[in-house]
Amino acid sequence: MHENLPTGRFFFNRIFLYDTHGNDMSDNALDTVRERITALDSELLTLLSERRKLTNEVAETKIKHxxxxxxxxxxEQLLVRLIKEGQNIGLDPHYVTQIFHVIIExxxxxxxxxxAERANPGSTLPLNRVAFLGDKGSYSYLATQKYFSRRPGELLEIGCQSFAEIIHKVESTEADYAVLPIENTTSGSINEVYDQLQHTQLSIIGELTHPIRHTLLVGTNTSIDKIKTLYAHPQVFTQCSHFLAELGNVEVKTMDSTSSAMLTVSELKRDDxxxxxxxxxxxxxGLMAxxxxxxxxxxNHSRFIVVARNPVVVPLQVPAKTTLVMSTIQKPGALVEALLVLRENSINMTKLESRPxxxxxxxxxxxxxxxxxxxxxxxQxxxxxxxxITRYIKVLGCYPSEEISPTKVAAASALAD
Ligand SMILES: C=C(O[C@@H]1C=C(C(=O)O)C=C[C@H]1O)C(=O)O
Structure with missing residues (x-):
């Protein structure tokens, strides 16, 4: 009767909980196990932090040599060993691989x-003033936090209402960096950002990808069928078009940013x-999903670029990306000719976008x-x-590539079978 996962049931106003062996886990028993889990989780965090310190020591050696x-x-060696060790203690290979991909990344x-920091000694600032779209809580805000968490110096967030304002903040030296979304795996390129890049002297100095997990957020206790008005950024509506079609008769209101949509809903305090x-x-x-x-x-992921007034030097030990902008001579096959130059130099192109x-x-x-x-x-x-062979060409920036493809472990998966 109690052979499955712990189950709870009401019986004369009391909850009875049983573990997988049918043992009573009510009250104290549950608390005791949870305390042990809490302690183990803290230990895991300490170990992860220690591992990070060791890998930073490895980086010092890599810089020196x-x-x-x-x-x-x-x-690969590390993953093969861990998968095997994990199997011996009942952890399945997929689980171990996933966890260690995140750790290695x-x-x-x-x-x-x-x-990158060592290669650009003068560029480290005690305070990084960063312009981005929206305010606290926008996807650009979360990406900004993530990018600068790996870098020295404090972060001063400068929320903006438009891409033009973001660029202007850096050009006018009110901000040191801008974080801009450039493409999304569902909705494609963000044209407005490409158009801004055409006119600015700023350089791309970094990139990052960030998972975009859209949720339906409400300010009071309510349910989906009660919702009559939905607030979001236009990009968000594009990325969630299937969900919107399912919703049917709901009015959609486009906002400058995700954060202004969230602020509006929190201020309205309505259940529709x-x-x-x-x-x-x-x-x-204070919203609930x-x-x-x-x-x-x-x-659903977005790729963001980080731009600054000055370009950075990327050490040759770090995988780099370079972004170019060019216009070709008006003749048949001009673009093909340009792309052949990349092939002749064994250069892999990761993105091609055209804008009027x-x-x-x-x-x-x-x-x-x-x-x-x-x-x-x-x-070069x-x-x-x-x-x-082009009419105009400019390097918009060279920056460390943050696309860390996970190492495959063919031998280890075989082991797992
Ligand atoms: C830590 C190192 O750098 C990288 C990260 C690794 C890791 O986190 O285990 C392993 C190999 C390298 O790709 C290393 O070279 O040992």
Whole structure:
């Protein structure tokens, strides 16, 4: 009768809880086990922090001896061993692999940030003034927090109402950095940001991807069927169009940012209004999530760029990306010719975007992200060749790549079978 997971049932106003073996876990027994879990979780955190310190020590050696940050052979050996050890104590390989992918990603990103900081000694500030879209709780705010948590110096958040205002804050030296969303896995490129990049002298100095988990947020006790008005940023509505279609007769109100949508709902204090935003952001406004996973695609991520007035030097031990903007000569096959230059130099292109040039109908600016360091031979050769065949070309920035692809463990998965 009690062979499954712990179960609770009401019986004469008392809750009886049983563990998987049918033992009574009510009251004290439950508290005791939970105390042990709490203590173990704290120990796990201490161990993770110690591991991080050790990987930072590894980074010091890598700086001294010019060793690349990433060592996928070492990662594979480590994962194979851990999967095996985990299996011996009842942990399934998928679980172990997932956890260690996150741990290794954190360690690689921290080391990269350390190396980048050392390569740009004068650029470390005691206070990083960062402009971003919206206010506390917006997705850009969460991305800003994440990016600067790995970097030295305090963070001063400067919330803005538009992308133009964000760029202006950095150009006018009111802010040191801007964090801008550039593309999303569901809704694609954010054209407005590309258009801002066409006119600015600022440089891209970093990137990061952040999971965008849309939830339905409300300010009072209510249910989905009562909602009549929904507040969100236009990008959010695009990413959640399937959910909106299911909702049917609800009025949608577009807001400048996710945070202003959340603020509006928290101020209205009504049971027929809701905002779409992240659960973490909603918490900052005292909102509750009544439905999650609202995006059309389960894997909904945004890529953000970090821009500053001056470019940065990316050490050659760190995987780098370079973003170029160019316009080609008006002749058939001009773009193909430009892309062939990348192939000839064995350069991998990770993104190609085109945007109209204002005042020049049917002419396009091409934005190209490539894997490679602007200080390194292949990118320099490609740039020389491209300068000869394009009408205009500019490097928008070279920055550490934050796309840490997880190391695959073929041998270990075989072990697991
Ligand atoms: C810590 C190191 O740097 C990276 C991170 C690793 C880790 O977190 O275990 C392993 C290999 C490297 O990709 C290392 O080289 O040992």
């Amino acid at each position: 010019h060793i690349p940050v990433r060592d996928q052979k070492r990662e 954190d360690s690689v990103l921290n080391q990269q940030a350390m190396l 209004v809701a905002a779409i935003g992240s659960e973490a952001g909603g918490n900052l406004y 009544i439905k999650s996973n609202l995006a059309n695609q389960k894997e 040039i204002p005042g020049n109908p049917w002419e396009e600016m091409f934005y190209i992200d490539v894997e490679g360091n602007v200080e390194d031979g292949p990118v 050769n490609a740039l020389d060749a491209l300068r000869g």
